[in-house]
Amino acid sequence: xxxxxxxxxxxxxxxxxxxxxxxxxxxxxxxxxxxxxxxxxxxxxxxxxxxxxxxxxxxxxxxxxxxxxxxxxxxxxxxxxxxxxxxxxxxxxxxxxxxxxxxxxxxxxxxxxxxxxxxxxxxxxxxxxxxxxxxxxxxxxxxxxxxxxxxxxxxxxxxxxxxxxxxxxxxxxxxxxxxxxxxxxxxxxxxxxxxxxxxxxxxxxxxxxxxxxxxxxxxxxxxxxxxxxxxxxxxxxxxxxxxxxxxxxxxxxxxxxxxxxxxxxxxxxxxxxxxxxxxxxxxxxxxxxxxxx
Numbered sequence: 662x663x664x665x666x667x668x669x670x671x672x673x674x675x676x677x678x679x680x681x682x683x684x685x686x687x688x689x690x691x692x693x694x695x696x697x698x699x700x701x702x703x704x705x706x707x708x709x710x711x712x713x714x715x716x717x718x719x720x721x722x723x724x725x726x727x728x729x730x731x732x733x734x735x736x737x738x739x740x741x742x743x744x745x746x747x748x749x750x751x752x753x754x755x756x757x758x759x760x761x762x763x764x765x766x767x768x769x770x771x772x773x774x775x776x777x778x779x780x781x782x783x784x785x786x787x788x789x790x791x792x793x794x795x796x797x798x799x800x801x802x803x804x805x806x807x808x809x810x811x812x813x814x815x816x817x818x819x820x821x822x823x824x825x826x827x828x829x830x831x832x833x834x835x836x837x838x839x840x841x842x843x844x845x846x847x848x849x850x851x852x853x854x855x856x857x858x859x860x861x862x863x864x865x866x867x868x869x870x871x872x873x874x875x876x877x878x879x880x881x882x883x884x885x886x887x888x889x890x891x892x893x894x895x896x897x898x899x900x901x902x903x904x905x906x907x908x909x910x911x912x913x914x915x916x917x918x919x920x921x922x923x924x925x926x927x928x929x930x931x932x933x934x935x936x937x938x939x940x941x942x943x944x945x946x947x948x949x950x951x952x953x954x
Contacts, residue, residue: 690774695771695782697712697784704789705791707759708757713751723743724743727739727770727771766787769781769784791858795885800922800923801923805918806919811908817842819846824836826925831854832854837932839934846932847942850940852867861880861881863881864878870942872943888922891920898911
């Protein structure tokens with residue numbers, strides 16, 4: 662008799678516990694949710710992005726916090742939206758900077774409700790620098806010249822430590838380095854450049870010691886934060902044939918010039934070492950109109 666009573670009583674207690682637990686669960690507000698109109702965006706540096714943020718919160722939204730991250734590390738102070746700012750959908754806007762391209766750029770959106778419950782979502786921003794921005798951001802070491810006719814490296818040793826610097830005002834400089842050739846390095850001022858970002862054709866204007874102008878044409882086929890490759894055409898190399906070449910030079914030769922990105926620094930020295938020659942061998946640059954079509 663006692664045993665049956667005890668079993669029945671236990672059953673009743675368990676059933677009541679389930680009812681009470683279920684009742685409490687039904688009264689608890691749902692965890693807040695947050696969503697974005699886009700979760701991945703491709704953008705160029707110095708452009709702007711805009712994303713619509715939607716959210717639901719049964720307990721009421723206490724705050725939405727947006728954090729900017731580089732490679733998973735928070736940058737700056739996260740931005741909080743509270744109170745009246747949380748009425749309806751939110752619009753998040755951001756102006757992309759060039760330094761963002763050096764990192765994995767993400768934004769974390771965290772919602773917290775009035776019960777302390779949270780939800781979050783992440784935006785991934787893939788940042789690309791334009792060709793012009795890449796030219797300006799780095800110094801460029803001439804690392805190789807490949808002769809198309811042979812497929813072999815054909816760079817003159819004196820040029821292997823030449824570093825080019827492109828300036829935002831449309832001028833450029835060359836640091837000759839420790840090695841100099843017998844003619845070009847002591848003859849030309851490095852003057853102006855122009856890039857057609859549709860064709861990626863780069864024009865580089867030089868003025869010689871007798872004030873003659875030369876415009877070098879480089880058709881860039883690849884440019885990244887690490888390297889540049891460009892097609893060039895050299896004229897008159899056949900004048901340098903000695904008769905001992907395995908593959909004699911022709912009057913018109915196609916080459917691929919290769920450059921390696923270098924961090925810009927204060928140590929860049931135009932022309933030869935020292936400041937006394939920074940005006941260049943010609944001492945001036947002629948005004949020319951670079952027509953880049």
